[in-house]
Amino acid sequence: MPGRTLPTFTLAEVESHNSDKSCFVTLGRNVYDVTxxxxxxPGGADxxxxxxxxxxxxxxKDESSHAHSDAAYEVLSDSLVGFLVSSPTTTNSNSSNSKPNNTNANGNSKPPILEDGLEAVQDANGNWVHPRTGMSCEEDLTKDTDIASDYKTHKFLDLSRPLFPQVWFGNFSKEFYLDQVHRPRHYKAGASAPLFGNFLEPLTKTPWWVIPIVWLPPVGYGLYLASKGFSSPLGEVGCFVLGLFFWTIAEYGLHRFLFHLDYYLPDNRIGITLHFTLHGIHHYLPMDRYRLVMPPVLFAALAAPFWKLAHAVFFWDWHIATAVYCGGIFGYICYDLTHYFLHHQNLxxxxxxxxxYHLEHHFLDYENGFGVTSxxxxxxxxxxxKPKDKRV
Incomplete structure (x- = not known):
């Protein structure tokens, strides 16, 4: 369901879905189809x-009469179908993922304290949101951005125009860029915001299924060549698993120290544009399904040094080095597919x-949570x- 723009419903429309053929319920402004x-x-359909x-x-919330576990909220999150239109009659109840009702006895708002020590802030609609991402829950990642209003308010990027030249010629300071690029936006359903706006545009989009098609055959062929140097298949399997293990470290290291170089970036347009092209665009538009997995050309450039490294470490046996390397590449395939499915599939x-956990990396805390497959x-x-005692 994430990946398409969710519709809005009036209260009357929700109330009309009141049978076993179509059963809607609301939790705050969220609308769920629980048919x-x-x-x-467990207690029966009635x-x-x-x-x-x-x-x-x-x-x-009434635990004395009907306690609900975290699993109940997970079922609801998978059943989200839209949002209730704001109106004077719309309830302001809070969902488990929404802002708490933080008011004192005099009715004055008290900002909730987030786990990282920051105070939540109120957005234009009076909702408590994270001050660095402008979001309160993962559903916010799929809400359409008002392109004109967003550009007018933030003076960052206009989603209706090619993004790359805007970053290159924007003359943004590093501090302003990092603040804005980590405030996720959502482009219109089923489409990708223009990056170059010319003949290069198709080269910037990679469907998820390209990854196994491109990389599984070389992995299979590499394992075939490597197998000639092993007296037992178990030896090759062991090297392959070792490569998988090495990939998990590489995944964490690349994500933390390369993709999130962030505050170590040079404060100039070259560094900022490279950051945006490599990973910033994913945090800016995290639900863009065509810019979520790594383009084969880019991964080939990153994978080449690891081929040299594997054969330098295991210099005494080409076959061992190749089997380990193939295990690492297979780990990458699993990583990219997992990354896509975490964003766009019910799992x-x-x-x-x-x-x-991964979506919290996008809407809550981009400075932590670098593991994707684990x-x-x-x-x-x-x-x-960390698990939060107080949620935005």
Missing amino acids: DFLDSH LVLEYAGKDITAIL PLWWKQLKK PFWDKVFGTEI
Whole structure:
């Protein structure tokens, strides 16, 4: 569902979906279609239908009568179909991923304190959002950006015009650029914002399925050549697994120290434009499905030094070095596909937490959470996105 622009509903439209054929519920401004969940609800479909077309904030929070686990909220997140149109009659109840009601006895707003010590701020609609990303929850990543209003407000990039020349000629300071590029925007559904706006444009877009098509055959051929140097298949398998392990370290290192060079960037347009082209555009437009996986030409440039490195480390045996290298390339394939699916697919239960973790890297804390296929190295090096006691 992320990856397309979600529609808006009036309260009357939501209330009309009040049967077992079509059952909508709301949680704050979020609208969920829970029709498919009716038969799976532990308490039976009737308990859900009792709230069909209604807001379920109160019953979800009433633990004494009907406690709900985190799994219930995960089911809801997969059922999001749109947002309630703001109106005087629209409820301002908060979802589990939305701002808390932080008011004192006099009705004055008290900003919630985020886990990184920063205070939340209020956006134009009065919602509490993270001061560095301007977002409060992962659903915000799929809300359409008002292009004209965004450009008028921030004076950064106009999404209706080619982005590359705007970055190159923008004369942005590094501080301003980093602040803006980490405030995610969302272009119109099913399309990519123009990068060059000319004949180079198709070369900037890579569908996810290109990755296995391009890289699996070389991996297979490399393993075939390497197999001639092993007396037992187990030896090659061991080297392949070793390569997979090395990839997990490379994945973390590249993401943290190259893609997020950020504050070590030179404060000039060359450094800023290179940063935007390599990874900044992904944080600026994180749900752009055609600029999410790495273009083959770019990865070939990054992979070439690793070929030399593998054969330098395992200099005594070409076959071992090749098997290890193939394991690393296969790890990259898994990484890019995982990255795409975390952004654009409903995933099995055991991956939902990983999806939540990675999307928090985009809307909450881009200075932590560098592991994509696993948070393992984040835990080792102290860059894990911690569970939040207070959520925006």
